[in-house]
Amino acid sequence: MRYCYLLVVMVFFACKSTQPVATSQPSIGGPAWAALWQQRAAEYRALCFQAYQLAGERVEVMSHQQTLRPRAIVTDIDETVLDNSPYTAKTTLEGKTWSQATWEEWTSKAACDTVPGAPSFFKYAAEKGFTIYYVTNRLENERAATLKNLQRYNFPFADNEHLILSNGNSNKEERRDAIAKKYEIAMLVGDNLGDFSEDFYRKTPAERNAAVERLHELFGTRFIMLPNAMYGDWLSALVPKGANADSALRKAIRTE
Numbered sequence: 424m425r426y427c428y429l430l431v432v433m434v435f436f437a438c439k440s441t442q443p444v445a446t447s448q449p450s451i452g453g454p455a456w457a458a459l460w461q462q463r464a465a466e467y468r469a470l471c472f473q474a475y476q477l478a479g480e481r482v483e484v485m486s487h488q489q490t491l492r493p494r495a496i497v498t499d500i501d502e503t504v505l506d507n508s509p510y511t512a513k514t515t516l517e518g519k520t521w522s523q524a525t526w527e528e529w530t531s532k533a534a535c536d537t538v539p540g541a542p543s544f545f546k547y548a549a550e551k552g553f554t555i556y557y558v559t560n561r562l563e564n565e566r567a568a569t570l571k572n573l574q575r576y577n578f579p580f581a582d583n584e585h586l587i588l589s590n591g592n593s594n595k596e597e598r599r600d601a602i603a604k605k606y607e608i609a610m611l612v613g614d615n616l617g618d619f620s621e622d623f624y625r626k627t628p629a630e631r632n633a634a635v636e637r638l639h640e641l642f643g644t645r646f647i648m649l650p651n652a653m654y655g656d657w658l659s660a661l662v663p664k665g666a667n668a669d670s671a672l673r674k675a676i677r678t679e
């Protein structure tokens with residue numbers, strides 16, 4: 424009888440230890456991992472500081488050089504100066520993907536925090552005589568909330584004249600060209616290669632890599648790149664239009 428009791432106890436604990444823990448929480452996957460990294464990894468913060476530190480050193484050097492025209496710095500906004508990781512985290516945990524409606528619901532709150540290093544860099548660049556242009560693919564109806572969010576952190580030149588939104592065209596080349604008519608564009612800051620040059624716009628992954636190799640000397644000098652693992656052209660280049668994202672990404676990932 425005693426052995427029988429022991430056997431029952433052993434079976435009970437053996438079963439208990441191998442059973443999965445029941446949970447009602449959805450598993451964290453996909454872009455939420457990237458959002459978590461951007462929110463919690465000190466390494467992400469360090470990379471952002473590294474980028475802006477380098478940008479500051481370049482501005483210091485350039486400020487001693489004479490130019491014929493006034494100088495401007497062209498910067499992207501999302502994941503370059505403002506942090507939208509709570510939006511990505513929330514939509515992913517709710518099992519949703521990006522949509523213009525939920526995006527605008529988020530941006531209308533003007534609740535983004537800043538990307539580490541961005542506020543102090545842009546204030547420093549403005550003090551050194553550089554004009555800042557915010558060239559973003561946010562839309563016109565996001566203008567007021569975007570300015571409010573930038574002004575909340577005292578970003579310089581956060582006004583209607585220097586906020587260049589998208590008219591629906593995600594290619595920023597035309598908007599950069601318009602700025603270049605009046606200014607010498609001394610530096611471009613972004614988290615997406617399309618923030619720098621048309622050479623990267625709507626290209627295949629192989630073409631994007633080849634363009635980066637060809638222009639590698641511009642990174643850290645003219646182009647200042649911020650990390651963003653949540654989304655971007657790197658991801659859309661891997662998923663052809665209309666393709667199933669999961670199977671396209673499984674096909675793209677290397678396992679050896």
Ligand SMILES: [Mg+2]
Nearest residue numbers: 499501502614
């Ligand atoms: Mg961006």
